[in-house]
Amino acid sequence: xxxxxxxxxxxxxxxxxxxxxxxxxxxxxxxxxxxxxxxxxxxxxxxxxxxxxxxxxxxxxxxxxxxxxxxxxxxxxxxxxxxxxxxxxxxxxxxxxxxxxxxxxxxxxxxxxxxxxxxxxxxxxxxxxxxxxxxxxxxxxxxxxxxxxxxxxxxxxxxxxxxxxxxxxxxxxxxxxxxxxxxxxxxxxxxxxxxxxxxxxxxxxxxxxxxxxxxxxxxxxxxxxxxxxxxxxxxxxxxxxxxxxxxxxxxxxxxxxxxxxxxxxx
Amino acid sequence: xxxxxxxxxxxxxxxxxxxxxxxxxxxxxxxxxxxxxxxxxxxxxxxxxxxxxxxxxxxxxxxxxxxxxxxxxxxxxxxxxxxxxxxxxxxxxxxxxxxxxxxxxxxxxxxxxxxxxxxxxxxxxxxxxxxxxxxxxxxxxxxxxxxxxxxxxxxxxxxxxxxxxxxxxxxxxxxxxxxxxxxxxxxxxxxxxxxxxxxxxxxxxxxxxxxxxxxxxxxxxxxxxxxxxxxxxxxxxxxxxxxxxxxxxxxx
Numbered sequence: 001x002x003x004x005x006x007x008x009x010x011x012x013x014x015x016x017x018x019x020x021x022x023x024x025x026x027x028x029x030x031x032x033x034x035x036x037x038x039x040x041x042x043x044x045x046x047x048x049x050x051x052x053x054x055x056x057x058x059x060x061x062x063x064x065x066x067x068x069x070x071x072x073x074x075x076x077x078x079x080x081x082x083x084x085x086x087x088x089x090x091x092x093x094x095x096x097x098x099x100x101x102x103x104x105x106x107x108x109x110x111x112x113x114x115x116x117x118x119x120x121x122x123x124x125x126x127x128x129x130x131x132x133x134x135x136x137x138x139x140x141x142x143x144x145x146x147x148x149x150x151x152x153x154x155x156x157x158x159x160x161x162x163x164x165x166x167x168x169x170x171x172x173x174x175x176x177x178x179x180x181x182x183x184x185x186x187x188x189x190x191x192x193x194x195x196x197x198x199x200x201x202x203x204x205x206x207x208x209x210x211x212x213x214x215x216x217x218x219x220x221x222x223x224x225x226x227x228x229x230x231x232x233x234x235x236x237x238x239x240x241x242x243x244x245x246x247x248x249x250x251x252x253x254x255x256x257x258x259x260x261x262x263x264x265x266x
Numbered sequence: 267x268x269x270x271x272x273x274x275x276x277x278x279x280x281x282x283x284x285x286x287x288x289x290x291x292x293x294x295x296x297x298x299x300x301x302x303x304x305x306x307x308x309x310x311x312x313x314x315x316x317x318x319x320x321x322x323x324x325x326x327x328x329x330x331x332x333x334x335x336x337x338x339x340x341x342x343x344x345x346x347x348x349x350x351x352x353x354x355x356x357x358x359x360x361x362x363x364x365x366x367x368x369x370x371x372x373x374x375x376x377x378x379x380x381x382x383x384x385x386x387x388x389x390x391x392x393x394x395x396x397x398x399x400x401x402x403x404x405x406x407x408x409x410x411x412x413x414x415x416x417x418x419x420x421x422x423x424x425x426x427x428x429x430x431x432x433x434x435x436x437x438x439x440x441x442x443x444x445x446x447x448x449x450x451x452x453x454x455x456x457x458x459x460x461x462x463x464x465x466x467x468x469x470x471x472x473x474x475x476x477x478x479x480x481x482x483x484x485x486x487x488x489x490x491x492x493x494x495x496x497x498x499x500x501x502x503x504x505x506x507x508x509x510x511x512x513x514x515x516x517x518x
Binding site: 052055056057058059077080081083085087088089090091092093094095096100104105107108109110136149152 | 269272273276279280283284348351352353354355356357358359360361362518
């Protein structure tokens with residue numbers, strides 16, 4: 001089994017005014033090539049910090065990580081050529097049109113002008129933004145921005161795609177569209193590393209999930225295996241959901257349910 | 267095409283799409299030109315004031331306005347916006363030299379400054395201002411002011427990278443105002459009070475202003491004066507580039 005992402009004892013330590021804080025406290029990951037991996041955890045658990053280390057946006061304090069077989073610390077440039085990144089809050093230039101933004105992204109990945117134009121049209125079709133391609137991104141809806149962000153992460157056909165909370169703040173219909181895109185991308189062979197606060201999303205999309213809490217991984221496995229394990233421990237015949245697994249793993253309690261978005265509090 | 271040029275092209279497009287950001291860049295320096303000239307033009311008349319070398323006082327004031335316009339670069343504020351919006355990280359995650367993200371914007375500031383300086387000189391022509399050093403002098407003037415615009419925007423971008431705050435970046439820009447006025451702004455340096463002359467002599471902007479002024483007022487190139495102006499720009503550029511490379515590589 002080849003691994004798309006491998007982390008060993010990964011640590012991120014920040015120096016703050018109140019001293020040092022370990023945001024990630026020694027996590028191990030082994031994500032098979034071609035899978036969809038869900039990284040779950042409450043706010044501030046260390047999800048985004050981990051993604052930022054794996055995508056070369058942040059230095060690693062201790063431990064090691066390999067992405068697409070390349071050591072992140074030793075050759076970050078080579079890692080960047082093999083990954084696609086769509087971070088929280090779709091990072092887009094509001095003053096460019098969708099078409100210009102994708103073309104620019106293609107050029108930054110070394111494509112010629114003609115190649116960039118061709119790939120841009122492919123991607124616009126893929127995310128169904130052809131009709132809005134010449135509008136400034138500023139006027140796009142949240143769902144359109146996410147789809148464009150996703151397309152911009154795919155310009156160079158990455159081996160590993162990192163999606164940091166790709167559906168946060170989207171309406172249910174837009175969320176379903178993003179799920180379909182993620183499935184389609186994965187079917188084409190791209191490994192997807194997905195962070196999310198929506199457990200249903202992880203249940204629907206992921207082959208394997210890890211739950212991080214306070215900088216440590218507290219559960220890891222397939223959604224079905226994690227639910228089975230909790231059912232066995234409970235032994236009361238109830239059928240746990242991934243929400244139950246999450247709450248059990250993080251020691252949190254149900255606070256409120258709003259629509260299909262469940263929030264948890266410490 | 268290099269990453270810097272590709273990103274510079276994007277920044278030029280961005281400037282063209284935000285003409286409202288260009289209004290203060292043109293309006294405020296022209297306002298100072300008109301007001302400062304109007305206040306003292308009866309005292310400093312062309313035929314009785316030797317340092318004007320036959321031109322009106324507006325010609326003496328023009329370099330101040332050009333330098334002021336060069337300090338209105340918007341690239342640092344756009345950079346903060348990109349940092350806050352996440353696009354900066356998107357660019358950092360691409361396989362490009364990270365320095366090119368910042369230098370692309372500086373490249374665009376240089377182009378923008380060339381155009382704005384030319385425009386301001388053209389606007390000043392009907393008011394009797396002439397670039398006495400001719401077409402070659404005009405070209406050197408454009409280059410000098412554009413290089414200063416790049417240096418100044420570079421330092422502003424440094425503040426943006428360090429502070430990641432629009433307010434702090436804007437406040438940093440205000441630092442230029444004292445520097446612009448602790449100069450031989452209204453009269454040549456040898457006619458300032460002794461204290462002011464000493465202060466102006468320690469201010470690098472003085473040498474830029476004197477170089478630009480020599481191009482506007484002197485029919486022949488004053489190589490020593492021009493040399494000092496370009497040395498100031500070169501030194502400031504070297505410091506700015508070194509600090510920027512460090513800041514962008516340490517950025518997390």
